Amino acid sequence: MDRDILFERGRRNLSRIGRIITIAAGKGGVGKSVVAASLALTLGERGKNVGLLDLDVHGPSIPDILHARGEIVASKEGLKPLSVHGIKVMSTGMLIGDNPLPTKGEDKRNLISFLVGLTNWGNLDYLIIDLPPGTGDETIWVLRALRGLKNVGVLVVTTPSILAVSVVRRLLSMLEDEKIRVIGIVENMAYFNCEGKVYRPFGRFSEELVRRFKLRVIASLPIDPSLEQTIYDGGLPHRSSEELKSAFYRLCDVVESSWGE
Amino acid sequence: MHEWTLAEAIVESLNSFVEQNGRKKVLEVEILYGEMMELDTDILSYAIEELVKGTVLEGAKFSLKEEKALFKCNACGATWDFETAHKMLSHEFGILEEPSGARESPLHFIPDLAQALLKCPRCGSRDFEAISGKGIRVARMVLGR
Numbered sequence: 026m027d028r029d030i031l032f033e034r035g036r037r038n039l040s041r042i043g044r045i046i047t048i049a050a051g052k053g054g055v056g057k058s059v060v061a062a063s064l065a066l067t068l069g070e071r072g073k074n075v076g077l078l079d080l081d082v083h084g085p086s087i088p089d090i091l092h093a094r095g096e097i098v099a100s101k102e103g104l105k106p107l108s109v110h111g112i113k114v115m116s117t118g119m120l121i122g123d124n125p126l127p128t129k130g131e132d133k134r135n136l137i138s139f140l141v142g143l144t145n146w147g148n149l150d151y152l153i154i155d156l157p158p159g160t161g162d163e164t165i166w167v168l169r170a171l172r173g174l175k176n177v178g179v180l181v182v183t184t185p186s187i188l189a190v191s192v193v194r195r196l197l198s199m200l201e202d203e204k205i206r207v208i209g210i211v212e213n214m215a216y217f218n219c220e221g222k223v224y225r226p227f228g229r230f231s232e233e234l235v236r237r238f239k240l241r242v243i244a245s246l247p248i249d250p251s252l253e254q255t256i257y258d259g260g261l262p263h264r265s266s267e268e269l270k271s272a273f274y275r276l277c278d279v280v281e282s283s284w285g286e
Numbered sequence: 287m288h289e290w291t292l293a294e295a296i297v298e299s300l301n302s303f304v305e306q307n308g309r310k311k312v313l314e315v316e317i318l319y320g321e322m323m324e325l326d327t328d329i330l331s332y333a334i335e336e337l338v339k340g341t342v343l344e345g346a347k348f349s350l351k352e353e354k355a356l357f358k359c360n361a362c363g364a365t366w367d368f369e370t371a372h373k374m375l376s377h378e379f380g381i382l383e384e385p386s387g388a389r390e391s392p393l394h395f396i397p398d399l400a401q402a403l404l405k406c407p408r409c410g411s412r413d414f415e416a417i418s419g420k421g422i423r424v425a426r427m428v429l430g431r
Contacts, residue, residue: 028299028303028423028424029423030292030295030296030299030422030423030424031295031421031422033295033298033299033302034291034294034295034298034299037298096380096381096382096389097381097382097392098381098382098383098384099288099381099382099383099384099390099395100383100384100385101290101291101384102290102291103288103291104288104381104395117399117402120379120381120392120396120399120402121379121392121399121402121403122378122379124379124402124403125401125402125412126399126401126402127401127412127413128398128401128402132398132416133398135397135398135420135421136396136398136399139395139396139397139398140396142291142295143288143291143395143396145291
């Protein structure tokens with residue numbers, strides 16, 4: 026009998042959650058984890074029960090972004106995610122600190138099955154899943170687990186850079202093949218304001234790609250020079266500037282309405 | 287105490303399998319679990335016994351078998367067992383168990399974190415394989431009519 030007990034358990038856990046938003050990016054360094062954390066925090070501030078699952082097992086940055094410190098507690102019901110700033114957070118970073126985790130293939134997928142299968146989220150309106158860049162084991166695990174579930178949408182985060190286009194195209198092709206709903210594109214680091222003038226150093230996200238996959242750019246987030254310092258000082262990313270805060274509120278509006286009534 | 291969660295995972299999976307295959311009775315189930323999980327088999331057995339009540343699994347004979355852990359280093363070729371690995375486990379990271387308050391290694395809950403929590407005892411590399419003794423699976427099931 027060949028059944029993956031923990032994978033099945035993980036999938037069942039995910040199917041019981043209100044809505045799942047997977048944050049994916051073809052390329053690394055586009056601000057995906059900051060977007061994931063900010064979206065989770067903003068939804069939390071809007072009164073939703075929100076969980077944030079960091080599946081970037083090799084480079085988990087969610088604990089640092091949220092200043093999430095403390096040990097995970099286990100009970101009869103499973104592993105309790107850490108409660109921080111009104112949301113629930115689970116990350117391998119809270120289990121292994123800064124230790125490297127050189128793992129691959131089936132071992133990595135089993136790791137995720139255990140992590141998701143054992144975590145007890147309780148009642149959630151939203152679970153935000155932060156994926157690592159690319160289409161490797163973590164992405165494969167999530168696609169398999171979410172296949173056929175109706176409560177799922179993907180946000181694709183990218184910069185408008187021409188260098189990101191081919192990578193995002195591959196990601197979108199895969200999501201299309203797997204019939205996973207894409208909520209839209211989040212164009213991060215899209216522009217900055219200088220003395221009242223808007224500059225777009227990376228141009229605009231590929232219109233050809235938007236047309237090809239029948240998608241929308243649902244948010245254009247600014248380059249916020251104070252973001253790094255905000256996180257360094259212990260602040261939260263979505264409150265780094267009024268402009269960013271408003272942008273995340275607008276993004277939440279679009280995301281929430283994407284499910285319809 | 288995550289034995290309860292594992293028991294739920296086992297029972298849910300088996301019930302779903304039996305249902306999908308249109309069977310009405312299960313006679314025997316053999317569960318194979320890895321040594322790295324350091325399971326309390328008394329708790330696991332009791333949890334399974336409680337959870338199968340009223341399901342097609344009720345009355346089935348469950349047996350739990352431990353698979354010994356073995357590690358092999360890809361850098362120097364050394365092999366070692368779980369006793370050796372356990373001595374090397376850092377106490378830097380832990381998961382607090384409720385209600386006992388005991389602090390267990392994350393390895394106990396997620397064996398595939400091994401490369402983050404252990405190193406080769408001979409050369410110090412993390413490039414090793416946990417060849418056996420980490421997961422949990424149904425090794426055998428005998429269905430009735």
